[in-house]
Amino acid sequence: MRSSYSNIYIIGNGVIAKALAVALALKGKKVTILRGSIDEKPDYSEVIEVEIGNETLKAAISISTLSNHPELDGMILLTNKSFGNEQLAQKLKDKAQHCPIVFLQNGLHIENSFMELGFSQLYRCVLFATSQSISATKVRFRIVATSPIGTIKGSTDVLQNIVNEISTDVFTFGAAENIQAVIWKKVITNCVFNSICPLLEIDNGVFHRNEAALQLAKTVISECVAVATENSIVLTEDEVLQNMLAISKMSDGQKISTYQDILNGRETEIETLNFAIEKVAKKSGNHTVPTTALLGQLTKIKADLFRK
Numbered sequence: 001m002r003s004s005y006s007n008i009y010i011i012g013n014g015v016i017a018k019a020l021a022v023a024l025a026l027k028g029k030k031v032t033i034l035r036g037s038i039d040e041k042p043d044y045s046e047v048i049e050v051e052i053g054n055e056t057l058k059a060a061i062s063i064s065t066l067s068n069h070p071e072l073d074g075m076i077l078l079t080n081k082s083f084g085n086e087q088l089a090q091k092l093k094d095k096a097q098h099c100p101i102v103f104l105q106n107g108l109h110i111e112n113s114f115m116e117l118g119f120s121q122l123y124r125c126v127l128f129a130t131s132q133s134i135s136a137t138k139v140r141f142r143i144v145a146t147s148p149i150g151t152i153k154g155s156t157d158v159l160q161n162i163v164n165e166i167s168t169d170v171f172t173f174g175a176a177e178n179i180q181a182v183i184w185k186k187v188i189t190n191c192v193f194n195s196i197c198p199l200l201e202i203d204n205g206v207f208h209r210n211e212a213a214l215q216l217a218k219t220v221i222s223e224c225v226a227v228a229t230e231n232s233i234v235l236t237e238d239e240v241l242q243n244m245l246a247i248s249k250m251s252d253g254q255k256i257s258t259y260q261d262i263l264n265g266r267e268t269e270i271e272t273l274n275f276a277i278e279k280v281a282k283k284s285g286n287h288t289v290p291t292t293a294l295l296g297q298l299t300k301i302k303a304d305l306f307r308k
Helices: 015-026 082-092 112-116 156-166 179-200 211-230 237-250 257-263 274-284 290-307
Strands: 008-011 031-035 044-052 055-065 075-078 101-103 122-125 129-135 138-143 147-153 173-175
Touching (some): 008 015, 015 031, 015 044, 015 055, 015 129, 015 138, 075 082, 075 156, 082 112, 122 156, 147 156, 156 173, 179 237, 179 257, 179 274, 179 290, 211 237, 211 274, 211 290, 257 290, 274 290
Parallel strands (some): 008 075, 044 138, 075 101, 101 122, 147 173
Antiparallel strands (some): 044 055, 122 147, 129 138
């Protein structure tokens, strides 16, 4: 069993990828950002800055594309948008099927494409950190809490090695035994923020400032927790609500990622949030999620209109 990895590949080039790459580089790791959706581009090095409070960290990071690597030997961290996972799994099938893959993405069942293709080491992280772009090469980063990583398919020994390899003073990770409950809590919270906020064209703080918005959020939480409970996920409405309110207060004034995606004409992750909950509800059969589904549909329509 490998106790360390000579290469760490981060797929995706967003704000989380940049912050993580700098943190790992400053720890002495050989880290490469891979552009998952872009091919046939030459490798280059880019100095990336990460603003953390009053401190700014920076490191030169190698930027490459998947097409430049016939084979990947190391650990792979996925920070790309989860709607690209089906295509990405196909690209990685012959390059990295036996590498440990860590999903640092939002959404429910986002690892399914990799499961179907027989990948043997799959681990799921729930991020408790925020990051936003200041410029093309500079991001502002804030850690909220240690981000848990759990096993989807693989061993607990490899999981602990992953945690040891990628955890830094800047970006901390920990091993979790019951990652599914954490995933569901985050997904339900995201169903609230990533649909209601874009539709209202408002920042994340609306739920602790506006009673009508809070009541709508409570309806979504109630629907989704019922589905989670039916699928043996132990959550209460109150713990999800309190988590949602804490995030709302902490990120008052900030726009949720889906709202930013819509404004910039980008595809959103609503398929792996509201629609994913709806799909599980239909499969289970005993609960419906009409409000959650309708908010998801309206968000998708709005996103499609902005992309035309």
